[in-house]
Amino acid sequence: MSADPKDELAGTEAPFVSHLVELRDRLIRALLAVIVVFGALCVWPGPGALYDLLSAPMTANLPAGTKLIATNVFSPFLVPLKITLMGAFLIALPVVLYQVWAFVAPGLYSHEKKMVLPLVISSTLLFFVGVAFCYYVVIPSLTKFIVAVAPSSINTAPDIEQYFGTVLTLFLVFGIAFEVPVAVVVLARIGVVSIDQLKKFRGYFVVASFIVSAIVTPPDVVSQLTLAIPMCLLYELGILAARLFIRSTKAPEEAAATKES
Numbered sequence: 001m002s003a004d005p006k007d008e009l010a011g012t013e014a015p016f017v018s019h020l021v022e023l024r025d026r027l028i029r030a031l032l033a034v035i036v037v038f039g040a041l042c043v044w045p046g047p048g049a050l051y052d053l054l055s056a057p058m059t060a061n062l063p064a065g066t067k068l069i070a071t072n073v074f075s076p077f078l079v080p081l082k083i084t085l086m087g088a089f090l091i092a093l094p095v096v097l098y099q100v101w102a103f104v105a106p107g108l109y110s111h112e113k114k115m116v117l118p119l120v121i122s123s124t125l126l127f128f129v130g131v132a133f134c135y136y137v138v139i140p141s142l143t144k145f146i147v148a149v150a151p152s153s154i155n156t157a158p159d160i161e162q163y164f165g166t167v168l169t170l171f172l173v174f175g176i177a178f179e180v181p182v183a184v185v186v187l188a189r190i191g192v193v194s195i196d197q198l199k200k201f202r203g204y205f206v207v208a209s210f211i212v213s214a215i216v217t218p219p220d221v222v223s224q225l226t227l228a229i230p231m232c233l234l235y236e237l238g239i240l241a242a243r244l245f246i247r248s249t250k251a252p253e254e255a256a257a258t259k260e261s
Contacts, residue, residue: 026099033095038088047080051160054083057135058163061143068160079160086168090131097124115189118245123182130178131171133230138170141222166218173216177231184238185245195246198239205235 041050055068070076089096097120105113150156187193193201209231210224217223 023103026103030092030096030099033092034085034088037092038085041084041088041091047084050083050087051080054167055160055163057139058143058158061140061147062156063147066155066157068163069157070161071159072161075159075161079164083164086171090128093127094124115245119182119186123179126178126182127175130174130176133178133226134167134170134174138174138223138226139167141226142218142220145220145222170217170223174227177212177227178234180231180234181238181241184235185242188242189246195239195243198242202235206232209235 041047045053059066059068070079101117101120104116108116147156184198188195188198209228213224213227213231217227
């Protein structure tokens with residue numbers, strides 16, 4: 001059976017084993033990128049400095065002279081290393097995502113490449129924006145709230161392992177939450193929902209945002225509001241982006257059908 005002359009992917013098929021080999025190579029390169037960045041961060045600025053940077057939003061709002069404490073013998077050593085590894089992954093994330101993109105790109109049509117590459121870039125940027133928003137806004141506000149409501153007989157000095165676990169969870173929660181525009185665009189582009197349906201679902205999404213924020217954030221009003229409100233705003237941004245994105249990433253046959261209609 002002859003290949004369709006209009007199929008731009010005709011003749012580009014590769015054996016399954018070669019796909020596995022390429023996947024292995026891509027994973028190794030991504031892992032090496034994380035390891036190299038981790039080694040560089042261990043040299044400068046060092047795990048201790050990175051931990052001080054991560055704990056700054058908390059310690060800056062604690063009572064004067066108060067420091068975080070370590071209740072585990074190895075916590076002062078292991079926690080900074082975990083933070084360094086987390087920082088290495090975040091810094092190397094563009095390389096990791098590029099390896100993913102380079103692996104799937106040969107199997108995509110040109111109009112699909114126009115769709116995937118902007119989504120990869122925008123999702124990466126939005127994740128970093130979510131982490132930055134959590135670091136600069138959420139954690140300081142949460143700390144001020146905790147100190148304000150704590151009885152005067154209690155010395156507010158969180159354990160470093162619990163603090164790291166809470167911060168990592170919040171980073172992931174806000175990083176993923178800031179992907180709302182990408183999710184909206186993808187759902188609209190693949191035809192699961194239309195732009196008009198997204199507008200009708202606006203009220204339901206607002207309610208769902210507050211429910212989700214109440215579940216995944218600490219039990220305080222500040223964290224819940226700082227997650228729910230941005231999600232609602234990002235939903236509106238996603239509707240606007242979906243309209244533009246669908247228009248610019250149509251397949252040739254879709255564009256021709258649109259012109260004919």
